[in-house]
Amino acid sequence: MHTLIATLVGLLFLGCVILIGRAFGLGRQTVAWLFVVPWLVACLVHGAIGLTAGQTLVTEMLVFLVVFGVPLAVLWWIGRVR
Numbered sequence: 001m002h003t004l005i006a007t008l009v010g011l012l013f014l015g016c017v018i019l020i021g022r023a024f025g026l027g028r029q030t031v032a033w034l035f036v037v038p039w040l041v042a043c044l045v046h047g048a049i050g051l052t053a054g055q056t057l058v059t060e061m062l063v064f065l066v067v068f069g070v071p072l073a074v075l076w077w078i079g080r081v082r
Helices: 004-023 028-052 057-081
Strands: none
Touching: 004 028, 004 057, 028 057
8 A cells, every 4th residue: 555655646746747847848858857866766765764664675676666667657658648
């Protein structure tokens, strides 16, 4: 459940960044960087917190792939469609 919530937060953050990018007339590459860099840092911190809470490294790596990868895949798909 926690992984689902974190993934949904990533999608919500992606939506906010896209809307802000459109409002300010930013290009696709700028919007992508404004999403990817903070979301990568947030996912790494999320994983570090999970490790200190007793989760295994393998578990946290799989969670990272989902939490970081799904919003990133959506960003890629939006970039291809748009």
